[in-house]
Amino acid sequence: MNLLQPLRKVKGIGEKREKLFGAKGIYSPQDLLFYFPKSFKDYSHVSRLADPKEVEALYSVQIKTKPSLAYFNKKMSLVRFKACDESADAKVSFFNMPYMAGNLKKGDKVYLYGKAKKEGEEITLTNPSVERNLESVEKFPFIPVYPRIFGISQRMIVKSIQNILNEIESEKDYLGEAFKKEFGFPDLFNAHKSIHFPDNMNEYNLAKKRFSLEELLVFLIILDDQVESKKYTDIRLEISESQRQALLKAIGFEMTNAQKRVAGEIEKDLMSGKVMNRLLQGDVGCGKTIIAFYAMFINYVNGYQSVLMAPTEVLAKQHYEHAKSFFELLGARVMTVTGADKKSERLQKLEEIKNGDVDIVFGTHALVYGEMEYKRLNLAITDEQHRFGVSQRAKISFNGKLNMLVMSATPIPRTLALVLYSKMDISVIDEMPRGRRSVNTHLIKDIKRKDMYEYIRKEIRKRRQAYVVCPLIEGEEDQKSVLNVSEELKRDFGFEKCVVLHGRMKPDEKNQIMKEFAKGEIDILVSTTVIEVGINVPNATVMVIEDAERFGLSTLHQLRGRVGRGEHQSYCFLVSETSLDRLSILCEETDGFRIAEKDLETRGPGQFLGYNQHGISDFYMSKMIKDMSLLELAKQILERMKKGEFEKEYNIAKKIAEKKYENMLKNIALN
Numbered sequence: 001m002n003l004l005q006p007l008r009k010v011k012g013i014g015e016k017r018e019k020l021f022g023a024k025g026i027y028s029p030q031d032l033l034f035y036f037p038k039s040f041k042d043y044s045h046v047s048r049l050a051d052p053k054e055v056e057a058l059y060s061v062q063i064k065t066k067p068s069l070a071y072f073n074k075k076m077s078l079v080r081f082k083a084c085d086e087s088a089d090a091k092v093s094f095f096n097m098p099y100m101a102g103n104l105k106k107g108d109k110v111y112l113y114g115k116a117k118k119e120g121e122e123i124t125l126t127n128p129s130v131e132r133n134l135e136s137v138e139k140f141p142f143i144p145v146y147p148r149i150f151g152i153s154q155r156m157i158v159k160s161i162q163n164i165l166n167e168i169e170s171e172k173d174y175l176g177e178a179f180k181k182e183f184g185f186p187d188l189f190n191a192h193k194s195i196h197f198p199d200n201m202n203e204y205n206l207a208k209k210r211f212s213l214e215e216l217l218v219f220l221i222i223l224d225d226q227v228e229s230k231k232y233t234d235i236r237l238e239i240s241e242s243q244r245q246a247l248l249k250a251i252g253f254e255m256t257n258a259q260k261r262v263a264g265e266i267e268k269d270l271m272s273g274k275v276m277n278r279l280l281q282g283d284v285g286c287g288k289t290i291i292a293f294y295a296m297f298i299n300y301v302n303g304y305q306s307v308l309m310a311p312t313e314v315l316a317k318q319h320y321e322h323a324k325s326f327f328e329l330l331g332a333r334v335m336t337v338t339g340a341d342k343k344s345e346r347l348q349k350l351e352e353i354k355n356g357d358v359d360i361v362f363g364t365h366a367l368v369y370g371e372m373e374y375k376r377l378n379l380a381i382t383d384e385q386h387r388f389g390v391s392q393r394a395k396i397s398f399n400g401k402l403n404m405l406v407m408s409a410t411p412i413p414r415t416l417a418l419v420l421y422s423k424m425d426i427s428v429i430d431e432m433p434r435g436r437r438s439v440n441t442h443l444i445k446d447i448k449r450k451d452m453y454e455y456i457r458k459e460i461r462k463r464r465q466a467y468v469v470c471p472l473i474e475g476e477e478d479q480k481s482v483l484n485v486s487e488e489l490k491r492d493f494g495f496e497k498c499v500v501l502h503g504r505m506k507p508d509e510k511n512q513i514m515k516e517f518a519k520g521e522i523d524i525l526v527s528t529t530v531i532e533v534g535i536n537v538p539n540a541t542v543m544v545i546e547d548a549e550r551f552g553l554s555t556l557h558q559l560r561g562r563v564g565r566g567e568h569q570s571y572c573f574l575v576s577e578t579s580l581d582r583l584s585i586l587c588e589e590t591d592g593f594r595i596a597e598k599d600l601e602t603r604g605p606g607q608f609l610g611y612n613q614h615g616i617s618d619f620y621m622s623k624m625i626k627d628m629s630l631l632e633l634a635k636q637i638l639e640r641m642k643k644g645e646f647e648k649e650y651n652i653a654k655k656i657a658e659k660k661y662e663n664m665l666k667n668i669a670l671n
Contacts, residue, residue, distance in 0.1 A: 001029060001164065001167040001168050002029075003028060003029045003030040003033070003164075003168070003171070004028050004029075004030055005028060005029065006018065006027070006028065007021055007022075007026065007027055007028055007029060007031070007032065009029075010029055010032070010160055010163055010164060011160075011163045012156070012159060012160060012163060013160060017151075017152060017156070020149060020150060020151040020152050021149065021152065023149075023150065024149050026149075029164045032157075032160060032161060032164060033161065033164060033165075033192050033196075035146065035147075035157070035161075036146075036195055036196075036211070037144035037145055037146055037195070037196060038145060038146065038147050039144075039145045040142040040143060040144055040145060040198075040204075041056065041058075041113050041129065041142070041143040041145060042056070042057065042058065042141075042142060043058050043111075043113070043131075043140065043141050043142065043143055044141035044142065044200075045058070046058050046059065046060045046111075047059055047116075048085060048086075048087040048088070049061070049084070049085050049087050049088040049089070049090050049116060049123055050087035050088040050123075051087070052115075052116035052117060052118050052123060053115070053116065054115075055115065056113060056114055056115045057113070057114075057115075057116070058111055058112075058113050059085060059090075059111065059112045059113070059114075059116065059125070059128075060085055060109070060111055061083040061084060061085050061090070061109070061110060061111075061112055062083065062084060062085070062107065062108070062109050062110075063081055063082075063083050063104055063105065063106055063107060063108045063109075063110070064081070064082040064083060064084050064089065064106070065081045065082040065106060066081065066105065066106045067079050067080065067081040067100065067101045067104050067105070067106075068080050068081065068101070069098055069101035071098075076095070076096060077095070077096055077097070077098040078093060078094070078095055079093070079094040079097060079098065079100040079101045080092065080093050080094075081104070081106075083112065083125075088123055089123065090116060090123040090124065090125050091122060091123070091124050091125070092112065092124075092125045092126075092128065093124065093125070093126050093127070094126075094127055095126070095127060097127070100130075103130075104130070108132075110130055110131065110132050111130070111131040111132070112125055112128040112129070112130060112131075113128055113129040113130075113131065114126065114127065114128030114129065140197055141199065141200075142197070142198050142201070142204070143158070144158060144161075144196050144197065146158075161196050162197070165192065165193055165196070165197075168189065169189070170187075170189045171187075171188040171189045171192070172188070173187050173188040173189075174188070174648075174649070174652045175188070175210075175649055176646070176648050176649060178646075179646055179649055183209075183210075183213070184206065185206065185209070185210040186206060186207060186210065190207075191206075191207040191210050191211065192207075194206065194207035195207040195208060195211065209630065212630055213630060213633065213634055213637075214653070216630060216631055216634035217634050217637060217638060217649075217653050218653050218656050218657045219657070220634055220635060220638050221638065221650075221653055221654050221657045222657040222658070224638065224642075235273075235302075235304075235378060236271055236272070236273045237270040237271055237298050237299065237302045237304075237378075238271065238302065239267065239271075239297075239298050239301060239302075243297075243301050246330060247294065247297050247330065249329075250326055250327075250329045250330055251290060251293075251326075253433075255287070255290065256286075256287065256429075256431045256432070256433055256434070257431060258282075258286070258428075258429045258430055258431035259286075259287050259290065259291060259429060259431075261427075262280065262291055262427040262428075262429055263291055263294045265278070265425070265427050266278065266280075266291065266294065266295050266298075266405065266427070267294075267298060269403070269425070270295065270298050270299070270379075270403060275401055275402070275403055275404075276379075276403040276404060276405065276425075277403075277404050277424050277425065278404070278405050278406070278424060278425045278426070278427055279406045279408070279424045279425070279426045279427070280292075280405060280406065280407045280408070280427045280428075280429070281407075281408055281409075281426065281427070281428045281429070282407075282409060282428065282429030282430070283409060283429075283430075283432070283561075283591070283592040284409050284557065284558060284560075284561025284592065285432065285433070285436060285561055285564070285565060286409075286429040286430075286431065286432055286433070287429060287433055288383075288407045288409065288429060289319065289322065289383075291407075291429070292308060292381050292383075292405065292407060293323060293326055293327075295379060295381065295405055296308070296323075296327075296332075296360050296379065296381070297327075297330060297332070299378055299379045299403075300327075300330070300332045300359045300360065302378075303376060304376045304377070304378035304379065305353070305356070305358070305359055305360070305361070305374050305375065305376050305377045305378065305379075306359070306360050306361070306377075306378070306379040306380070306381065307360075307361045307362075307363070307367050307374075307377065307379070307380050307381070308323075308360070308361070308362050308363075308380075308381040308382075308383060309363060309364065309365065309367050309380070309381070309382045309383065310362070310363070310364060310383045311364070311383070312364065312530065313338045313339065313340055313364055313507045313510070313511070314510055314511060314514055314530065314531075315383065316336060316338055316362050316363050316364050317336060317338070317362075317511055317514075318514075318536065319362045319383070320334065320335075320336040320362040322536075323360065323362065327359075327360060332359040332360055333357065333358050333359045333360070334358070334359070334360045334361075334362070335349060335352070335353065335358045335360070335361050335362070336361070336362045336363055337349055337350075337353075337361055337362075337363040337366055337367060337372075338363050338364050338366055338507065339364060339366050339507070340506075340507035340508060340511075341366075350371065350372065350373070353372070353373070353374060353375075354373040354374070354375060355375060356375030356376060377402065378402065378403055379402070379403045379405070380402050380403070380404055380405075381404075381405045381406075381407065382404075382405075382406050382407065383407045406424070409558065409561070409592070436564065436565075437564050437568075437569055437570065438564065438590050439543070439560050439561075439563055439564040439570045439571065439572050439590075440569065440570070440571045440572070441560060441571075441572040441573075441574065441586050441587045442571065442572070442573055442574070442587065443548075443574050443576065443580055443583055443584060443587060444573055444574070444575055445575075445576070445577055446575065446577060449575070452544065452573050452575075453489075453493045453495075455542070455571070456495075456524070456542050456544070457493075457495075459541050459542055460495075460523045460524075462568075463520070463539075464539055464540070464541045464542070464568060465517065465520065465522070465523055465524070465525070465537065465539050465540040465541070465542075466523065466524045466525070466540065466541070466542035466543070466544065467524075467525050467527065467531060467540060467542070467543045467544065467559075467562055467563070468485055468486075468489070468524060468525070468526045468527070468544040468546065469527055469528065469529060469531065469543070469544065469545045469546065469559055470482045470484075470485050470526065470527070470528060470546045470547070471528070471546065471547050471550045471551070472528075473502045473503070473504060473528060480546035480547050480575075482500050482501075482502050482526050482527065482528060483500065485526050485546060486498055486499075486500045486526040489524060489526065495523060495524050496523075497521070497522055497523035497524065498522075498523060498524040498526060499513055499516070499517070499522045499524070499525060499526070500525075500526045500527070501513050501514070501525055501526070501527040501528075501530060501531065502527060502528045502530060503528060503530050510530070513525070517537060517540075518536075518537050520539055525540075529551070529555065529559065531559070531562055536565060537562070537565070538565045538566030538567075539566055540562065540563050540565070540566075540570075541563055541564075541566070541568050541569070541570040541571065542563065542570065542571050542572075542573070543559060543560055543562055543563045543570070543571070543572040543573070544572075544573045544575065545559055545572070545573070545574050545575065546575050547575065547576065548574035548575055548576040548583055549576045549577075549578050549582070549583065553582070553583075553585065553586065553595050553598055554592070554595060556574065556583070556586055557586065557592055557595045559572075560572040560586070572586075574586065585598050
């Protein structure tokens with residue numbers, strides 16, 4: 001069989017199914033061989049009903065009672081019967097599968113594959129898979145389960161791949177014998193056979209390791225091509241001891257040891273003659289902003305301009321207000337530029353920046369528009385870089401000899417960061433300021449809502465404030481949207497000083513609301529996640545997050561970080577009827593890095609070289625968090641390839657990388 005021929009040539013597919021496969025990017029037999037299973041049904045041994053497993057298992061049963069069929073509300077159906085093996089009876093149910101009542105009859109001997117549960121004295125199986133054919137169970141001990149393809153059944157995917165493998169005896173392997181021997185990999189044909197239909201899991205794991213390593217190598221090769229090595233500049237900044245003391249006096253408090261260490265690393269960068277290209281990571285509230293001001297001050301005393309770019313106007317304004325009072329003590333001129341500026345005001349600002357009358361500029365992506373001109377720009381800082389669109393990030397670099405500092409409160413596990421940001425230096429603030437309290441976090445169900453609001457009332461009586469975050473701006477009557485919840489708080493609970501904030505509002509209106517909230521003129525701010533990043537109101541002690549299961553763990557951790565910034569104990573309430581197990585980590589864990597790992601495991605890391613910020617990643621076989629050791633191995637192999645080893649494999653992987661990411665290369669920005 002020609003593996004590059006049209007997919008319709010495969011037995012049983014035809015033109016109609018070929019189009020359905022094509023919607024998933026599967027156009028040839030080769031593409032289908034690389035459509036790997038997401039899991040397996042373990043048919044390798046039969047379990048006893050009397051010993052139900054916590055995972056899905058295979059049970060050999062006989063049907064004891066005639067299957068009954070009942071309908072509910074014309075849309076729901078339920079098929080029920082009793083089944084047994086030599087150890088116990090079980091109650092079997094099928095929801096919305098009415099055909100099961102006709103397919104099965106009393107006395108039939110079948111295999112059921114599913115999760116058996118013991119409820120009191122009763123054992124139940126709900127919606128199990130049914131297998132009648134003993135031969136197929138014996139022939140394939142592990143049945144692959146594939147990601148869903150609309151209009152194509154699992155059986156059709158399995159049968160099609162079987163037909164392809166039956167018609168070929170070998171595949172041209174792009175890995176050389178020396179490479180396969182060193183890492184213990186099977187040849188390509190046997191790897192495909194084992195990844196789809198393994199005889200045992202050791203066989204599968206070897207094939208998986210081969211394909212995972214290939215996948216990571218392709219990623220690292222394209223990443224390596226897109227990121228330039230260190231550049232040199234003629235500018236070597238200096239700072240005198242008297243200037244340093246003036247800076248520390250303006251800060252007004254003693255920095256943590258972690259802040260001092262990171263400030264020293266940045267100071268060394270700026271004085272080295274090399275272009276700084278540094279990622280600054282730190283959990284919510286660890287004090288990254290003062291480090292940014294430290295870098296800007298060194299730049300200022302040497303006569304150069306700095307910019308700090310934030311993802312929202314609210315955050316840009318907040319940075320500006322904080323910096324204005326700080327830098328006024330040091331003599332630096334500070335300005336903010338956002339999309340909300342009036343045309344005449346904007347033109348005046350642009351002229352002052354161009355003439356060098358401004359030392360430090362804060363703003364949003366407006367700072368990277370072509371009309372922006374700087375007289376002596378030497379330092380660009382981006383806050384929460386992951387919040388910018390890919391195309392916006394691509395513009396942030398300005399020019400190749402600009403010092404770059406990227407700040408993020410969204411922790412990336414260190415090993416992963418070392419790979420993704422392999423050409424950046426990484427600083428981590430891993431210490432919280434003294435006296436900062438942890439936020440008590442609680443999961444609650446809707447039935448406890450009145451108790452929660454009574455607690456908020458007590459906090460407001462103490463002249464403190466609260467946030468309520470909702471996933472929607474508006475919605476149906478029963479949905480927890482910003483508008484619905486704010487009305488409920490006023491109508492049912494008597495909270496009068498309750499104001500809404502969301503992304504559809506005009507910038508001036510949003511800024512005014514935040515000023516009023518910061519001054520304590522608003523008791524409860526009902527908002528979307530627009531308050532996720534950077535908002536600092538020390539008097540706010542309560543964070544309520546409605547429908548918390550709709551947010552990622554890292555987002556919830558960021559939202560929680562809006563409280564606990566003052567002297568009083570603060571609380572976060574996660575309101576959810578579902579996903580309580582997933583959310584419970586937030587009640588137990590305050591370390592953003594560990595929370596980020598859990599979030600990446602459950603939600604996926606997003607497309608590192610694309611536009612999607614979460615969900616299905618570039619990596620199908622390899623799970624970036626679980627395969628850290630493999631990621632390190634891939635990095636080591638790439639270094640060997642760049643020194644001349646495995647030339648054949650490198651050239652092929654490079655071609656695959658360029659083809660896979662050809663539509664994304666223009667938009668990659670890793671600084």
